[in-house]
Amino acid sequence: MGQIEWAMWANEQALASGLILITGGIVATAGQFAQWYFGAYSIAAGVFICLLEYPRGKRKKGSTMERCGQKYMTAVVKLFGPLTRNYYVRAILHLLLAVPAGFLLATILGTACLAIASAIYLLAAIRGEQWTPIEPQPKERPQVGGTIKQPPSNPPPRPPAEARKKPSEEEEGAVGGPQVNPIPVTDEVV
Amino acid sequence: MGSWVVNHWFSVLFLAAWLGLNIFLFVQAFLNFEKNDKYYYTRQILGTALAVARASARCLNFNSMVILIPVCRNLLSFLRGSCSFCSRTLRKPLDHNLTFHKLVAYMICALTAIHVIAHLFNFENYSRSQQAPAGSLASALSSLSHHEKEGGSWLNPIQSPDMTVMYVTFTTIAGLTGVIITLALILIVTSATEFIRRNYFEVFWYTHHLFFVYILCLVLHGIGGIVRGQTEKSMHESHPQKCAESFQKWDNNDSGCRRPQFEGNPAESWKWILAPFILYIFERILRFCRSQQKVVITKVVKHPSKVLELQLNKHGFSMEVGQYIFVNCPSISLLEWHPFTLTSAPEEDFFSIHVRVAGDWTENLIKVFEQQHSPMPRIKVDGPFGTVSEDVFQYEVAVLIGAGIGVTPFASILKSIWYKFQREDHNLKTQKIYFYWICRETGAFAWFNDLLASLEQEMEELGKVGFLNYRLFLTGWDNNIAGHAALNFDKATDILTGLKQKTFFGRPMWDNEFSTIATAHPKSVVGVFLCGPRTLAKSLRKCCHRYSSLDPRKVQFYFNKENF
Secondary structure, eight states, X not given: OXXXXXXXXXHHXXXXXXXXXXXXXXXXXXXXXXXXXXXXXXXXXXXXXXXXXXXXXXXSSSOOOOOTTTHHHHHHHHHTTXXXXXXXXXXXHHHHHHHHHTTSHHHHHHHHHHHHHHHHHHHXXXXXXXXXXOXXXXXXXXXXXXXXXXXXXXXXXXXXXXXXXXXXXXXXXXXXXXXXXXXXXXXXXX | XXXXXXXXHXXXXXXXXXXXXXXXXXXXHHHHHHHOGGGHHHHHHHTTHHHHHHHHHHHHHHHHHHHTXXXXXXXXXXXXXXXXXXXXXXXXXXXXXXXXXXXXXXXXXXXXXXXXXXXXHHHHHHHHHHTSOTTSHHHHHHTHHXXXXXXXXXXXXXXXXXXXXXXXXXXXXXXXXXXXXHHHHHHHHHHTSHHHHHHOHHHHHXXXXXXXXXXXXXXXXXXXXXXXXXXXXXXXXXXXXXHSTTGGGTTOTTSSOOOOOEEEOOOOHHHHHHXXXXXXXXXXXXXXXXXXXXXXXXXXXXXXXXXXXXXXXXXXXXXXXXXXXXXXXXXXXXXXXXEEEBOSXXXXXXXXXXXXXXXXXXXXXXXXXXXXXXXXXXXXXXEEEOOGGGGGGGSSEEEEEEEGGGGHHHHHHHHHXXXXXXXXXXXXXXXXXXXXXXXXXXXXXXXXXXXXXHHHHXXXXXXXXXXXXXXXXXXXXXXXXXXXXXXXXXXXXXXXXXXXXXXXXXXXXXXXXXXXXXXXXXXXXXXXXXXXXXXXXXXXXXXXXXXXXXXXXXXXXXXXXXXX
């Protein structure tokens, strides 16, 4: 189990918890349950958690599949620097956010899920994992004219480019200054 | 569109039946709880949320029953084997067992959400009616337990105004098991997302075993009898239609109406899931027994590109082409079983797998075998299990496409062809095989070289050069390699592989390939087999549909994808 990045699973779990908190909160608020204001809190906390957890961090090895449209949130989350990079901070944050929702039955499921996510994040932090943003790869524009090579400096018949580059291996053809054929050349067109 | 229907009619029918059953069960349960007089008084407190919760519960039972069946690999293999006389289209859905399992899982999640939300409303309503003003029907119903001498005839589980919803949830069997079961479900789902499954398989595999907790809690969930309806006797004496209005007079002995008596509904989840659960336990025992059989490692070959070949032997093991096995190595991990396609042919006296580094377990496996001085680690094997490649010889023309390590099932097929030719097996329906291998780096070709080289020779000797058409595509080429190839254009054999067939660079143009095949075989049924990435599957599927003619007598392309 050496290569497991617990933070990745914690991220999925936290995102799910956020959605559950929002759902529970909506049910409690819309149904005007007793102590429904915890439900209102739960919606706000859920939205915040979803926004925080939406951008997936970069895996240590291999390529990471981004979530659809996550680059906007990545930019925002990146701004907070060590607060969002460090998983200890996230573990404590999630634990604190989970507590108020635990007072209402409709949202207690969200509390439990978020607490589990917090525990997994703690495990990730202990193992030294960190959140690194997925940077968009700069698209390499082919430079106009960059692929145009120098026109051949020898008249035909010419040896292939490979042989031309390694003068020690060439068996025929000319190398050196332009228009100089050290070996007399005859036309070999068939 | 036409050929899609022809290919998939059975799957569509099956899904329609499953969906239809879900809808039927939901509506039936809903109407029962919404209209039945037995629940008249219950409805007075709870409203429609009662029916919604019960209907979703019924569907949850059904789906929990169904979800276990697609993962009984041995049962499915047995079905596939015993149905060999069935047409292709009937057996194909067995390949999609995992897709169906996921579909049922999504349905369970959706129904769980509905069920939980409905019960949140139910509990809230029970709580409100407990605190309702005295003199209302709700209050009368909620205080039933106070008046009865024999306990158990209550309706409202919230027995006093001080009892909170939270308290009831965690002190009743239904509430507690409900919370545990939902938590287990959420953990199973979050660890089973595609991202986690593909990259951190162990997390998925271990967490998924929480389903035992799910099933246990599901069976216990209904034991408390918290859903209450009026007893038969009480309905006979004081029918709600005539007695509900006069609830203030229930105490009076001469009103003709007595206080209603209630009883809880018995638990019914166990009735649904008992049979599939036993089937699944049987499946696990079978897997365990098979794994205990001794496996002998006859040969270990290290190939370039970090590919390890293991040749194994097990008493009583028999396989078909393209099947796969599950491998466990106790010295690496006691509980993990990983799937590998068999690369040997059934005609050989051993069976082999080629293992590539793809994560923790595979890396450790290769390391363990690299240490030559220590004793050979013990290996356990379960299987073989069948996938589509078994069908390849049933097609007149077969198009085999493997991307990278996805060529392994086809290694088995090609080897089998070689043996069948040697023994001049006339049962081969296959007249022609087109084999495409798409690979990124040249090193990965090495272990397959010998096989292709000997096949080339074999074809020449038997004078059947046209039987096997293979094309190798190198997608990770650079200028250097292309330069080399151009330089050696005139040579008879390919510089990279040493084979007569030259290596192509870049990806194949499928439209060209398919139209060539369609023109060459205008009246045949062509099976297209892919083991590779999803994007490739999409384009191949499109080509299959495009080049299949609508007339079933003309060329037909059937697409089969293997997946883990």
